[in-house]
Amino acid sequence: MNLAWPIVTAAFLASLVEAVEALTIVLAVVTIRGWRPAAIGLFAGLCALSGLVVLFGPALDQIPVHLLQFIIGVLLLLFGLRWLRKAILRAAGLIALHDEEAAFAAETSQLQGLVDRSEARLDRIASLTAFKAVLLEGLEVIFVVIALGTGKGMFASAAAGAIAACSLVLLLGLAIHRPLARVPENALKFIVGVLLSAFGVFWTGEALGIAWPGSDFAIIAFALVFFGAGCVAVVLARRPDQRASA
Amino acid sequence: MKGVLRELIGLFVDDGALALEICGIVALSALLATASPKTLLLAGTVLAMGCPVVLVLNTLSAARERRNVRKGGDPI
Numbered sequence: 001m002n003l004a005w006p007i008v009t010a011a012f013l014a015s016l017v018e019a020v021e022a023l024t025i026v027l028a029v030v031t032i033r034g035w036r037p038a039a040i041g042l043f044a045g046l047c048a049l050s051g052l053v054v055l056f057g058p059a060l061d062q063i064p065v066h067l068l069q070f071i072i073g074v075l076l077l078l079f080g081l082r083w084l085r086k087a088i089l090r091a092a093g094l095i096a097l098h099d100e101e102a103a104f105a106a107e108t109s110q111l112q113g114l115v116d117r118s119e120a121r122l123d124r125i126a127s128l129t130a131f132k133a134v135l136l137e138g139l140e141v142i143f144v145v146i147a148l149g150t151g152k153g154m155f156a157s158a159a160a161g162a163i164a165a166c167s168l169v170l171l172l173g174l175a176i177h178r179p180l181a182r183v184p185e186n187a188l189k190f191i192v193g194v195l196l197s198a199f200g201v202f203w204t205g206e207a208l209g210i211a212w213p214g215s216d217f218a219i220i221a222f223a224l225v226f227f228g229a230g231c232v233a234v235v236l237a238r239r240p241d242q243r244a245s246a
Numbered sequence: 247m248k249g250v251l252r253e254l255i256g257l258f259v260d261d262g263a264l265a266l267e268i269c270g271i272v273a274l275s276a277l278l279a280t281a282s283p284k285t286l287l288l289a290g291t292v293l294a295m296g297c298p299v300v301l302v303l304n305t306l307s308a309a310r311e312r313r314n315v316r317k318g319g320d321p322i
Contacts, residue, residue, distance in 0.1 A: 078258040078265055081300075082257075082261070085261065089305065092309060094309050094312045094313070095312070132249075140257060197301075200297075201297055204272060205275075205289075205294070208280075210293070225294065225295075226297075229299075230301070237305060
């Protein structure tokens with residue numbers, strides 16, 4: 001099987017971030033209510049995601065390729081630039097960095113606060129919490145796989161990247177039983193934002209009939225432009241604060 | 247269910263202004279691309295350069311707003 005490594009890398013990094021976020025919430029459920037409700041929520045979430053793929057996956061074949069490329073390209077731009085914007089503001093110190101330890105503590109204390117409920121109801125709430133986390137983060141992974149795989153029929157590459165990331169996070173979670181706080185989440189989001197935005201420009205342009213110079217290599221140029229723009233934005237966004245403190 | 251839907255929309259639209267600006271760039275590029283084969287290159291340039299420019303301008307505007315809020319001033 002021939003894999004397109006830029007697609008594998010982009011799908012791997014994006015899925016890694018999402019899987020880490022889902023794992024944090026599932027581990028909080030495990031800590032408070034044990035493995036059973038967490039496993040039920042996780043399993044139900046994975047079943048719901050599989051159901052959505054089975055239900056809507058074949059419908060993608062019915063959409064003309066150019067229209068699908070255009071929709072996916074625009075959605076990738078919205079998704080990627082949103083990630084990049086947030087990563088820039090975080091890198092500039094204007095919004096707090098996403099902290100998995102803090103997210104874990106917040107989720108744990110929220111579940112601990114529900115002490116006045118019956119045991120069965122508590123387990124249901126815990127399962128639902130794990131289910132929602134897996135469903136929402138999983139939907140982002142599915143979107144990334146569809147978006148990266150649709151452009152040139154590279155579903156296998158995108159899926160391989162996503163499966164590798166989710167398996168890695170699951171294994172690490174099982175091994176260490178703690179949120180993966182050492183993952184440099186903001187740096188990853190910055191890079192993934194750059195990659196997804198570059199793919200977004202490329203596929204939106206292709207759908208509009210633009211023949212990019214260098215063909216697929218144009219994606220690398222777009223990624224470099226977005227990376228440069230992101231770095232400039234971080235420096236400019238930080239600057240007034242430094243002047244004030246000088 | 248409402249929360250899930252809100253989060254789904256939130257996947258793509260966090261800041262309404264940024265989403266509108268991106269759609270504006272795409273619309274302008276589409277207009278140029280369909281107008282004439284001669285303007286295809288211009289359409290590509292608008293798309294490839296417009297998105298990073300919009301990103302930088304929108305982020306700097308958000309940064310200014312956040313600093314104003316921190317100082318206790320008017321966010322706009």
